[in-house]
Amino acid sequence: MRNLSELLLLHNDLDELFFAHQTALLHFEFDRALAILEDYERELWTHIRDEEDILMPVYKERASQPRGAGFQLFLDDHHRMSEFVKLLKPEIEKLAADPAPEKQLIWLLDRESFFKKLCGHHDKRETDIFYPEMDRITTDEEKLALLDRVKWTPAAG
Numbered sequence: 001m002r003n004l005s006e007l008l009l010l011h012n013d014l015d016e017l018f019f020a021h022q023t024a025l026l027h028f029e030f031d032r033a034l035a036i037l038e039d040y041e042r043e044l045w046t047h048i049r050d051e052e053d054i055l056m057p058v059y060k061e062r063a064s065q066p067r068g069a070g071f072q073l074f075l076d077d078h079h080r081m082s083e084f085v086k087l088l089k090p091e092i093e094k095l096a097a098d099p100a101p102e103k104q105l106i107w108l109l110d111r112e113s114f115f116k117k118l119c120g121h122h123d124k125r126e127t128d129i130f131y132p133e134m135d136r137i138t139t140d141e142e143k144l145a146l147l148d149r150v151k152w153t154p155a156a157g
């Protein structure tokens with residue numbers, strides 16, 4: 001039997017991509033860091049679209065939505081995360097043009113540390129509540145039908 005929670009593996013894929021992006025930053029490979037961040041942004045966006053367009057309507061209609069896990073909170077998290085990535089991109093372009101980028105790089109890593117905290121909170125909300133709840137409120141047939149519509153699934157899924 002398949003579970004919707006298997007989509008949580010995508011969060012690890014996203015974390016790996018972000019790690020690769022930060023590794024490139026540490027090596028002063030700013031063009032590469034930007035290219036990886038753009039991949040990250042694209043995959044994040046695909047995952048968010050899958051959650052909002054395919055899974056969220058079911059959650060909104062049927063889930064118990066305990067305090068701290070109302071559907072609007074998930075949408076707000078997604079909005080904040082996507083907006084944050086958008087703000088990071090021009091900062092990396094500036095680094096590429098800076099002959100002494102150390103100070104700006106440290107500032108950027110601090111901003112990215114904040115972004116990672118945002119993602120960590122969101123991951124916890126989805127791991128603890130959203131996906132277990134989605135698995136609880138859907139039948140096996142519905143799970144398969146929903147997974148079939150999702151655009152981005154884990155390689156092993």
Ligand SMILES: [Fe+2]
Nearest residue numbers: 011047051126
């Ligand atoms: Fe997610």
Ligand SMILES: [Fe+2]
Nearest residue numbers: 048051078126
């Ligand atoms: Fe999400």
